[in-house]
Each structure stands twice: as C-alpha cells, then as structure tokens.
Amino acid sequence: MKIGILSKRKTMFTGKLKENLENRGFTVKIYTLENLIINENLLNNDFYILKSKNLFFLYAGYYLEANDIPVIPKPEVSFIQKNRIHSNFLMKKIGILTPEIYLGTLETFRSELSEYPYILKPIMGSGSKGVKIIRSNEDFKMVNDKILYLEKYIKGVHYNVYFIDDSICTLIKPPLSDEHVEMKKIDTPDDVEKLIKKWKSYFNGDVLFGHLDIVREEFSDKLYVVDPGSFPEFTNWKCIGSPVDKICNIILNQVEMTRSQNST
Amino acid sequence: MKKIGIIIDKYHLKYKVSEFLKYLRSKADIKIYTEETFLLESSKKDFDENLFFVKGKGDLILALINLIENLTNIPVINSYKGNWLAINRFLNSVVLRRIGIPIPDFSLNPKGSIPPFSDYIIKNIIDQKNYKFKPIVHKENGRLQVADERALNEVDKVDPKYNYLYYQKFIKSKWEYKIYGIGDEIYFYKQIPILINPNKTESRREIERNPELEEYCYKAMEEMDLKLTSLDFLKSKDQFFLTDINCTPNFNYIKNGPKIVADFLLNQAKI
Numbered sequence: 269m270k271i272g273i274l275s276k277r278k279t280m281f282t283g284k285l286k287e288n289l290e291n292r293g294f295t296v297k298i299y300t301l302e303n304l305i306i307n308e309n310l311l312n313n314d315f316y317i318l319k320s321k322n323l324f325f326l327y328a329g330y331y332l333e334a335n336d337i338p339v340i341p342k343p344e345v346s347f348i349q350k351n352r353i354h355s356n357f358l359m360k361k362i363g364i365l366t367p368e369i370y371l372g373t374l375e376t377f378r379s380e381l382s383e384y385p386y387i388l389k390p391i392m393g394s395g396s397k398g399v400k401i402i403r404s405n406e407d408f409k410m411v412n413d414k415i416l417y418l419e420k421y422i423k424g425v426h427y428n429v430y431f432i433d434d435s436i437c438t439l440i441k442p443p444l445s446d447e448h449v450e451m452k453k454i455d456t457p458d459d460v461e462k463l464i465k466k467w468k469s470y471f472n473g474d475v476l477f478g479h480l481d482i483v484r485e486e487f488s489d490k491l492y493v494v495d496p497g498s499f500p501e502f503t504n505w506k507c508i509g510s511p512v513d514k515i516c517n518i519i520l521n522q523v524e525m526t527r528s529q530n531s532t
Numbered sequence: 533m534k535k536i537g538i539i540i541d542k543y544h545l546k547y548k549v550s551e552f553l554k555y556l557r558s559k560a561d562i563k564i565y566t567e568e569t570f571l572l573e574s575s576k577k578d579f580d581e582n583l584f585f586v587k588g589k590g591d592l593i594l595a596l597i598n599l600i601e602n603l604t605n606i607p608v609i610n611s612y613k614g615n616w617l618a619i620n621r622f623l624n625s626v627v628l629r630r631i632g633i634p635i636p637d638f639s640l641n642p643k644g645s646i647p648p649f650s651d652y653i654i655k656n657i658i659d660q661k662n663y664k665f666k667p668i669v670h671k672e673n674g675r676l677q678v679a680d681e682r683a684l685n686e687v688d689k690v691d692p693k694y695n696y697l698y699y700q701k702f703i704k705s706k707w708e709y710k711i712y713g714i715g716d717e718i719y720f721y722k723q724i725p726i727l728i729n730p731n732k733t734e735s736r737r738e739i740e741r742n743p744e745l746e747e748y749c750y751k752a753m754e755e756m757d758l759k760l761t762s763l764d765f766l767k768s769k770d771q772f773f774l775t776d777i778n779c780t781p782n783f784n785y786i787k788n789g790p791k792i793v794a795d796f797l798l799n800q801a802k803i
Contacts, residue, residue, distance in 0.1 A: 301642065301695065302642065303642075304642070305639065305640070305641050305642065305645055306622070306639065306640035306641075307638075307639040307640070307641075307647075307648060324640065324694065324696055327620075327640060330626055331622075331626050334626045334629075334630045353594075353595045353598055354598060356574065357574070357598055357599055357603060358602065360574070360603060361603065368573065369573075369574045370573055371571075371572040371591070371592045371595050372572060372592065373568055373569075376569060376571045377571070380571045391591055391595075414591075415567070415590060415592040415595075
C-alpha cells in the first residue's frame, strides 16, 4: 500500500511515522510545501495522513476526499481545530467553556477594550506561534488595518493534555509556552478526563488522538479550553506506550474501516 | 416591521448598496454592522434581527456569520459555508466538479512549477479583497498565459502570503455568460470577455433563459448553500465551463436588481 503524508517538515514526528510505516512494509512519501502539487498526480497513493494543517495541506485533503482517497485525520476536523474562531464557537455550542473572544481593528480595540489582559493570536493557527499577551493599550505596537483576534486571558494552571484512543496524558506547562518545553506529568484529574471525552464524542469517532490546551481558572476552578490540536508532536508524552506505534495502529484501522464502508 | 441586519465592509457600503438600502429602509428596520468599526464580542449574541444579509468577505464578517449561525437561530444570507467556499477558489472548483458542473482543468502549484496544460490563466487563490481583476497577458510560441496581477502580488511580496498559484486551463470563448441566482429566480446575461473588452458593461446584454446554465446555477447554489450568487461561464465547442462563483454579486447590474434582492430578503425574514 502507498501512503502519502502531508506535512510541513520531513523530520520529527512525521519522520517517525514514515519509518514506522515503512518498517511495516508500506511505501511512504512525504509531501511538504516544497513538493506538493495539488492535481490528479496525488491520486496515486492509497491514503494520506494529514499531519500539518497549513491551508494548502487542507486543500490537498479536501481534494483527495472528493476523489475518494481516505485522509486521516479528516480535513474538515483539522480545519475546525485550525481556525480559532470556528473552534471557539463550536466549543461554546457543545457546552465546553472557552475564553471570550474579540475581533476588530486595532483602532476599535484601542477605543473599546479596557479589561486587560488579553491574548493576541492568529485566526488560523495552533500552539504558541504568533501568540502574544496584551496587558495594555501600549502593547498594540503593530500598525495595520487588519482584523485582529484577541482572547480574554484566563489566569490559572495550564495543562497540556494529550489523548490517544483511551489513553490520556496530562502535563502542567508554563503559560503561553509551546508543546516542546519541559513539562511535569500529573495524574489526569476527573474533570479533565470528562472534558476530553466530551470533545472526542462530538466528532463521533473522527477524533481518536490529539491534544487540548486547558487552563484551570484560579478563582473559579473551572476548566477553559484555550486551544485544540489535531496532530501534536507528542514531544512530552510521558505515559505508557509509544505514541508513534499507537497512532500508526489507529490510522491503519481507520483506513481499513473507511475502505470497508466504501466497498459496501 | 421586520428587522434586517446588514453585515458589510466600508467599500461595499460606500459604492454598492445605496439604492438597495434606500428601498430596504422603506420596508424594514435596518441595522448596519460595518467590518472596520464593529467590535465582535463572543459574549454579545443578543441580536434581535429577523435576518442578516452579508455584503463583504473579510475575516470579521466571516467570524460574525459564524457566531450568528452557531449561537443563535437567526438566518444569514449567505451562510458561512457559502461564503467560505466561494472565496476559496480551489475548494469550490473541487466541490462543484464533484457534482458534475464542468470546471476548466485546474492545478495548485508552488511558484516555479509548471501546470499540466499549456494555455492557462493564473487566478488569486483566496478571493477575499475588494479589488478588480487586472490581467497580464503573455503570448509565446503559440501558448497563451494570462495572470491576474493580484495572484502574482500574493506570492511576489517580500513577506508573501503563500507560495502557491492557482492555474486554470484557458477557455477561449466569444462570450462570457453572467448568471445571477436570487433565491429561485435566475437571470441571464452575456458580455464580451474582459480580456477582449475591459469595459464589461459596454457589451453586456440580457439573454434568454438557458436550461443548461439554469441547472448548473441551481446545483451550485444548493451544494454551496448560496441563496444569492453570480456565476461566470465561458463556452468552447458547445460546452459551458464555470470559471467563477461569487457570494457577493453586484446586483446593480440586473434590471431592478436592488429591489429584487431587497424583496427576496424581506420574504426570507420571518417574524
């Protein structure tokens, strides 16, 4: 079987996925933004792994799905998690607490916002890239007429919570840090476990692994999801088993299921 | 009186809707939400409008549609899905071809990578800004290459938005067909293609109903959840090809267009 991986890089978790799948006898090709051309030539592989959520990988995913080539995770599910506006409103709709968000121009923010601090984030993105704390009007140093996205800052304990199938791995992380900093593993609190199950159950089997960035608010003890992630690097996985092995097994099972559904 | 919210940007407000608003104001309570001055707050969703109408494609506009659709029961024309698909050229090409609407061959290539057809037109990938199509035409060894200046600017800047170009196979056509869908009503026009005559209104004329184009228009509107749209077709060897679909059509080109659109919205707004 020929497998394509859509990924911004060839190393790290993507490299491990390739090696793991090749050891199982599959032919694997990685498509980065350097060599990805989205047309019928992509249809030569049997299925694709959507490792990165850059717009062009999502386009490729939608194109492949439209041509009946399985893509895991599904492009729509990845898009929802990539677009912060979409994921925030979706979580609110399904009863998950998320910070209040604000969109407007710099001028609008300067004249209308007062309850600092806020977090400035890119609309499309995940993790800490492009994220900045705004403590006062003075911190809006950029000059542009773009629409900006802010979240209310939630003060509290920050968790990075990985999940693969039924395994949940919870870590305490420094606020606004990326996935790769040193983190301390803790036993997963019951309310965190319930939150992960609620998030997964909304997708009805289409989300079997991923992670959520969660903050336990200091004064209320409530959990707020501040960022979902469809395909982390699992750098800080400190729980039982190899994440690469587990994820390759899940992906191969999902492909098998999709194929049998398509054939019936 | 019905209440209608207009979600719009400054450009459309200034240049495209004066007649429409004048008529609509005589029939309904209107509240304007202008992208450049509105502060979207996710905690504020106590809208009392019966319907929202969207005229713009910016990020805040898309976010506001998303909020209304997810957190209220108020209908929005056009929907988030319709707007999102319409501005993402590659996605709507994929979706519409899948349901059988003829689309010219297309390819998304990194800059410097040649597409698999010789005559092509390069178009912008995300059609979100308010600016006009500016063609740059290049002929060499019998091959025709046309590029939209906007598409090239997006990859040639110091800090490029992205490194990809959308190539669409060039369709040589005597006429360009402009089809407007407003609810169940379809309006048919044709004009000389803009590459031949940049003054598109000069040759524009209304034409008789065409069942084939009508069917394509209905199918596209249903698939993309668009209640209001315009579609561009070219014709080669008796075959129509859909080359563009728009979620914020300029209805001023249709005879009585502003009134037709306003009456349609009033009919859709349920108290």
